[in-house]
Amino acid sequence: MLGSVESERWGRLVGGHLALDFVNTDIVSEHDRSEDVLRSADEFVAWCVYAAVPGAVSTVPTGGADDVLADALSLREALRASMRAIAAGETPKERDLATVQAMYARALGSATMSISGGVLSWRWAPGSPAILVWEIAVQSVDLLRGGSIDRIKACPACGFVFIDATKNRSRRWCSMDDCGKQEKIRRYVTKRAQAR
Numbered sequence: 001m002l003g004s005v006e007s008e009r010w011g012r013l014v015g016g017h018l019a020l021d022f023v024n025t026d027i028v029s030e031h032d033r034s035e036d037v038l039r040s041a042d043e044f045v046a047w048c049v050y051a052a053v054p055g056a057v058s059t060v061p062t063g064g065a066d067d068v069l070a071d072a073l074s075l076r077e078a079l080r081a082s083m084r085a086i087a088a089g090e091t092p093k094e095r096d097l098a099t100v101q102a103m104y105a106r107a108l109g110s111a112t113m114s115i116s117g118g119v120l121s122w123r124w125a126p127g128s129p130a131i132l133v134w135e136i137a138v139q140s141v142d143l144l145r146g147g148s149i150d151r152i153k154a155c156p157a158c159g160f161v162f163i164d165a166t167k168n169r170s171r172r173w174c175s176m177d178d179c180g181k182q183e184k185i186r187r188y189v190t191k192r193a194q195a196r
């Protein structure tokens, strides 16, 4: 079960928001990994624990959770296409937004609304990994409605999406330790070659 995937090296959480970190688990399309990091419902739950998705710790995957994985992957695909479009200054496709909306509607339909400490939250009965998909769907819509939509960017080197929280909106890379550093090295090498 979860023990078998605990050693999996997940991608870094550089998105600055759960929805974007979730999108960034789709590294097959543009990166050098040949296999998805979310290959089973167990792996999806393990990633949620790693990413500290609310409810992830107490959630135990049960048999027949394949539909949860299918829902998670279709939500991720729709979110990924939408976030990449937004980052590129384009309008997301209606079809993708409809997928997100449908998951959001299902999430709210099964939730109990509560307000605590001045914060509204949606709670679900624990026990099913489906609540993790719902949590991601709700947080995704919160992100898109929260006024930070114009801060969603995509790393030009690896395609990861992230929130640019800098004051002057100058963040360019998913991470300075990774793609930012690679670019610095590339520029340095080019400069040296030109100086010869």
Ligand SMILES: [Zn+2]
Pocket (backbone or CB within 6 Å): 155, 156, 157, 158, 159, 160, 173, 174, 175, 178, 179
């Ligand atoms: Zn990057």
